[in-house]
Amino acid sequence: MADIKSFIDNEVKSNDIVLFMKGTPDFPMCGFSGQVVQILGYLGVPYKGINVLDNPELRDGIKTYSNWPTIPQLYVKGEFVGGCDIVREMFQKQELQAHLKEAGIAVNEAAAE
Known part of the structure; x- marks a missing residue:
């Protein structure tokens, strides 16, 4: 378990935005992952999607x-x-957009209003 914790820790700390999800950003394998992918896509922010289905x-x-x-x-x-x-x-509630901006991540302006 320590190895997987190190892997997760490294991914979380070395990428500005990480989404641990079922499936991939191009092919979400569950509706909830798909909704978050849609939101991030609408905001136009770059992120790393990590498919948890590849590894129990x-x-x-x-x-x-x-x-x-x-x-x-x-x-x-x-x-x-x-x-x-x-x-x-x-x-x-526009809180996610504000949170991303505060973290120094540019958000699609149309989505920020």
């Missing part, structure tokens, strides 16, 4: 790492933001 150890490990029971999980600048419901709610 990663799928379990990310839940332990964040102490959050569900996938997808979004991380911004090393910080756990939340799963689909939280990301969607933050997006609808």
Whole structure:
């Protein structure tokens, strides 16, 4: 488990935005992952999608790492933001856009209003 924790830690800390998801950004394998992909796409922010279905150890490990029971999980600048419901709610209230801007990540201006 230490190896998977190191892998997750490295991904979270070396990428501005990481989405641990079921499937890939081009082909989400569940509706919740798909919703977060759509939101990030609308915001026009670059991010790294990591498919937890490729590795059962990663799928379990990310839940332990964040102490959050569900996938997808979004991380911004090393910080756990939340799963689909939280990301969607933050997006609808413009909080996600503000959070990204505060983290120094440019957001599609049409999405920021």
